[in-house]
Amino acid sequence: GAGVSQSPRYKVAKRGQDVALRCDPISGHVSLFWYQQALGQGPEFLTYFQNEAQLDKSGLPSDRFFAERPEGSVSTLKIQRTQQEDSAVYLCASSQQGSVRNSPLHFGNGTRLTVT
Amino acid sequence: DQQVKQNSPSLSVQEGRISILNCDYTNSMFDYFLWYKKYPAEGPTFLISISSIKDKNEDGRFTVFLNKSAKHLSLHIVPSQPGDSAVYFCAASAVLSGGGADGLTFGKGTHLIIQP
Numbered sequence: 556g557a558g559v560s561q562s563p564r565y566k567v568a569k570r571g572q573d574v575a576l577r578c579d580p581i582s583g584h585v586s587l588f589w590y591q592q593a594l595g596q597g598p599e600f601l602t603y604f605q606n607e608a609q610l611d612k613s614g615l616p617s618d619r620f621f622a623e624r625p626e627g628s629v630s631t632l633k634i635q636r637t638q639q640e641d642s643a644v645y646l647c648a649s650s651q652q653g654s655v656r657n658s659p660l661h662f663g664n665g666t667r668l669t670v671t
Numbered sequence: 672d673q674q675v676k677q678n679s680p681s682l683s684v685q686e687g688r689i690s691i692l693n694c695d696y697t698n699s700m701f702d703y704f705l706w707y708k709k710y711p712a713e714g715p716t717f718l719i720s721i722s723s724i725k726d727k728n729e730d731g732r733f734t735v736f737l738n739k740s741a742k743h744l745s746l747h748i749v750p751s752q753p754g755d756s757a758v759y760f761c762a763a764s765a766v767l768s769g770g771g772a773d774g775l776t777f778g779k780g781t782h783l784i785i786q787p
Binding site for chain 2 (some may be wrong): 664
């Protein structure tokens with residue numbers, strides 16, 4: 556596809572369940588970011604990959620959050636034992652290079668997670 | 672504490688007039704600024720950017736102004752068109768910020784409504 560693809564678009568989970576969110580970046584894009592956007596807020600940084608290497612995970616809110624990109628393309632964000640405060644839209648973005656100064660981030664449409 | 676602030680949650684402008692969206696930042700390490708536009712149920716899309724070495728950048732109907740001393744930037748859209756109705760996010764980046772690979776810090780967004 557031409558853009559960043561995220562699945563599922565919507566996910567409803569009961570509190571305590573584990574969820575996995577998938578991101579297919581634009582082919583050939585080296586950098587991949589995950590952001591969390593709560594209702595009425597701007598996106599907040601979660602983690603960053605350069606190819607398969609996770610270079611920054613300082614934004615992950617707790618050790619229940621885990622992200623991987625094993626082959627340097629598709630990435631999965633996993634949330635274990637979901638809680639209500641995890642309800643948000645999870646955005647994935649990719650870029651050709653690591654610096655936004657050289658290549659802007661391209662965002663997917665996000666996965667809206669609702670924890671009941 | 673928010674490092675990027677968009678103090679107007681919404682703005683209504685008549686079609687054909689100028690729209691001015693404002694953004695303030697507190698982190699003096701930010702040296703690159705971007706505006707993203709977001710339609711409902713879609714991810715943000717890159718609009719325009721400016722480096723801190725400039726005070727103005729123009730692209731068609733869109734112009735971004737940067738006042739470093741005031742830590743303020745604004746996005747001007749002229750003339751405003753119905754398709755410009757969206758949420759606009761101001762974002763900032765600093766080399767070696769906590770986002771890794773100059774990840775972005777976003778404001779909360781301003782909902783621009785263009786009235787016919």
